[in-house]
Amino acid sequence: xxxxxxxxxxxxxxxxxxxxxxxxxxxxxxxxxxxxxxxxxxxxxxxxxxxxxxxxxxxxxxxxxxxxxxxxxxxxxxxxxxxxxxxxxxxxxxxxxxxxxxxxxxxxxxxxxxxxxxxxxxxxxxxxxxxxxxxxxxxxxxxxxxxxxxxxxxxxxxxxxxxxxxxxxxxxxxxxxxxxxxxxxxxxxxxxxxxxxxxxxxxxxxxxxxxxxxxxxxxxxxxxxxxxxxxxxxxxxxxxxxxxxxxxxxxx
Numbered sequence: 001x002x003x004x005x006x007x008x009x010x011x012x013x014x015x016x017x018x019x020x021x022x023x024x025x026x027x028x029x030x031x032x033x034x035x036x037x038x039x040x041x042x043x044x045x046x047x048x049x050x051x052x053x054x055x056x057x058x059x060x061x062x063x064x065x066x067x068x069x070x071x072x073x074x075x076x077x078x079x080x081x082x083x084x085x086x087x088x089x090x091x092x093x094x095x096x097x098x099x100x101x102x103x104x105x106x107x108x109x110x111x112x113x114x115x116x117x118x119x120x121x122x123x124x125x126x127x128x129x130x131x132x133x134x135x136x137x138x139x140x141x142x143x144x145x146x147x148x149x150x151x152x153x154x155x156x157x158x159x160x161x162x163x164x165x166x167x168x169x170x171x172x173x174x175x176x177x178x179x180x181x182x183x184x185x186x187x188x189x190x191x192x193x194x195x196x197x198x199x200x201x202x203x204x205x206x207x208x209x210x211x212x213x214x215x216x217x218x219x220x221x222x223x224x225x226x227x228x229x230x231x232x233x234x235x236x237x238x239x240x241x242x243x244x245x246x247x248x249x250x251x252x
Contacts, residue, residue: 002070002071002072002101002104003069003070003072004023004070004071004074004097004100004101005023005025005068005070005072005073005074006023006024006025006073006074006075006076006082006095006100006169007024007025007026007027007040007060007064007073007074007076008020008024008025008026008027008076008078008081009027009029009057009060009075009076009077009078010026010027010028010029010037010039010077010078011028011029011030011052012037013037014078014079017094017233019094020094021096021097023096023097023100024076025040026039026040026078027039027040027041027042027060027063027064028040028041028042029042029049029052029056029057029059029060030042030049030052030053030059031043031049032047032049032050032052033050042059042060042062042063043063044063044067045063045066045067046062046063046066046067047059047062047063047066047067048062048063049063051206053200053203053204054195054203054205054206054207055186055204055206055207056166056204056206056207056208056210057075057077057166057207058166058182058186058206058207060075061075061166061179061182061210062179062183064175065175065176065179065183069172070172071171071172072100072101072104072169072170072171072172073169073170073171073172073175074100074110074167074168074169074170075167075168076167076230077165077167078233079232079233080165080167080230080231080232080233081094081095081230081233082094082095082112082167082169082228082229082230082231083095083228083229083230083231093231094231095110095169095228100169103169103226104169104171106224106226107223107224107225107226108170108171108174108221108223108225109168109169109170109174109218109223109224109225109226110168110169110170110225110226110227110228111163111168111214111218111225111226111227111228112163112164112165112227112228112229112230113227113228113229113230114161114162114227115161115162115163115164116160116161117160117161117162119160120160121157121158121159121160122156122157122158122159122160122162122212122215123135123157123158125162126208126212130202130205130208131198131202131205134189134193134209135157135209135212137189137192137193138153138189138212138213139153139154140188141185141186141188141189141192142185142216144188145184145185145188146181146184146185148220149181149216149217149220151220152216152217152220153216155219156212156215156216156219157212159215162212162215163211163214163218164211165211165230166207166210166214167230168214174223178214178217181217182210182213182214182217185213186206186209186210186213189206189209190206193205
């Protein structure tokens with residue numbers, strides 16, 4: 001069996017499910033200057049932990065890229081995990097190592113099921129909540145660094161369904177390639193974006209962009225994607241109903 005590690009990004013203490021197997025490694029993100037939580041910390045070795053306020057869980061991804069060696073690598077969230085069903089607060093259907101091993105024989109990457117944006121596109125959905133100019137800067141970054149990815153970027157910006165949450169499971173060699181591309185692009189955007197006047201929410205810009213860029217990278221490479229539910233430990237039937245209602249409203 002391959003050496004599989006799924007890193008669970010967390011910035012605070014939380015109730016750890018007893019169903020998490022040893023493959024699931026707790027990783028404290030944004031740990032630079034903060035009290036240790038007893039998890040792995042993203043400020044050891046080669047890191048960008050101090051950028052967590054704007055990179056979100058991607059500081060954890062950078063640390064994984066630079067400081068770990070497992071054959072298959074995943075990233076999830078302390079509230080969100082890959083599961084075989086949506087409503088799985090207790091993680092009864094949490095993806096296990098044998099399941100991941102079988103999936104990796106047929107697919108290149110495991111991603112959360114795409115979110116339906118209704119009548120909105122990826123671009124208009126982003127622009128409604130954040131600064132659209134940051135997408136323009138991202139496009140310029142890709143044009144300057146990886147111009148062959150421009151068609152994929154433009155395709156994804158016009159789509160009505162997309163991947164969210166910066167969650168994935170993929171082989172090490174693919175993750176290495178993804179991280180090199182991702183952090184090259186984000187570094188360019190960071191160098192060309194003034195976020196000094198952004199509030200705390202908008203300051204998370206590079207984490208938000210990372211969600212869209214994962215879709216761009218996968219689309220360009222035409223990877224074989226296995227989509228799985230992401231189960232939220234905070235998800236309830238009421239919340240699911242409200243989410244579905246919101247999506248229906250977007251389509252009108």
